Amino acid sequence: SQQGEEDPQALSIQEGENATMNCSYKTSINNLQWYRQNSGRGLVHLILIRSNEREKHSGRLRVTLDTSKKSSSLLITASRAADTASYFCATDDRKLIWGLGTSLAVNP
Amino acid sequence: GAGVSQTPSNKVTEKGKYVELRCDPISGHTALYWYRQSLGQGPEFLIYFQGTGAADDSGLPNDRFFAVRPEGSVSTLKIQRTERGDSAVYLCASSEGPHQETQYFGPGTRLLVL
Numbered sequence: 539s540q541q542g543e544e545d546p547q548a549l550s551i552q553e554g555e556n557a558t559m560n561c562s563y564k565t566s567i568n569n570l571q572w573y574r575q576n577s578g579r580g581l582v583h584l585i586l587i588r589s590n591e592r593e594k595h596s597g598r599l600r601v602t603l604d605t606s607k608k609s610s611s612l613l614i615t616a617s618r619a620a621d622t623a624s625y626f627c628a629t630d631d632r633k634l635i636w637g638l639g640t641s642l643a644v645n646p
Numbered sequence: 647g648a649g650v651s652q653t654p655s656n657k658v659t660e661k662g663k664y665v666e667l668r669c670d671p672i673s674g675h676t677a678l679y680w681y682r683q684s685l686g687q688g689p690e691f692l693i694y695f696q697g698t699g700a701a702d703d704s705g706l707p708n709d710r711f712f713a714v715r716p717e718g719s720v721s722t723l724k725i726q727r728t729e730r731g732d733s734a735v736y737l738c739a740s741s742e743g744p745h746q747e748t749q750y751f752g753p754g755t756r757l758l759v760l
Contacts, residue, residue: 636688
């Protein structure tokens with residue numbers, strides 16, 4: 539069973555624009571992680587936010603976490619064509635529980 | 647350094663056959679995870695090893711699936727009497743230890759059962 543639900547399922551933007559993806563989850567968590575996946579393979583860890591944190595930055599990425607609403611958002615600023623990928627949130631229960639992902643297309 | 651490697655990258659087999667999928671974790675990583683990902687879906691947890699022992703195998707779908715990690719490094723996922731529904735990408739990940747949350751993923755093995 540999947541824990542997270544990403545929203546939207548698909549997003550298409552122009553290069554240079556910002557992209558925002560949301561994730562909702564069901565149970566209490568220790569942390570929430572965002573991963574990127576290109577071409578159906580190769581999951582890459584992007585950022586981890588702990589349950590006692592509300593916001594975290596890493597380069598062009600900004601993640602927020604609202605544990606009262608059981609939701610998180612990932613903002614990618616100044617998007618590039620290379621950001622085209624699927625983005626997944628995963629919650630830590632020793633094993634990662636994953637959502638269905640948001641498919642992001644950044645058009646040059 | 648070297649990342650997580652998985653072999654083979656692609657495997658085509660016939661229904662009813664036995665397959666083995668191999669994962670080589672990052673050197674020194676004690677935790678190893680297997681996931682399965684179907685098209686358009688997120689990864690689905692299968693099993694987690696801490697060292698040589700399976701700390702959590704609750705994601706294995708049935709007794710046709712089995713995984714081992716005899717020396718605490720390389721792991722093999724074994725699927726008996728394969729079914730068409732087993733077709734998926736099988737992903738392996740490792741982390742430094744049980745309390746190191748970031749997992750590093752291999753490229754996956756794409757299994758197709760005809």
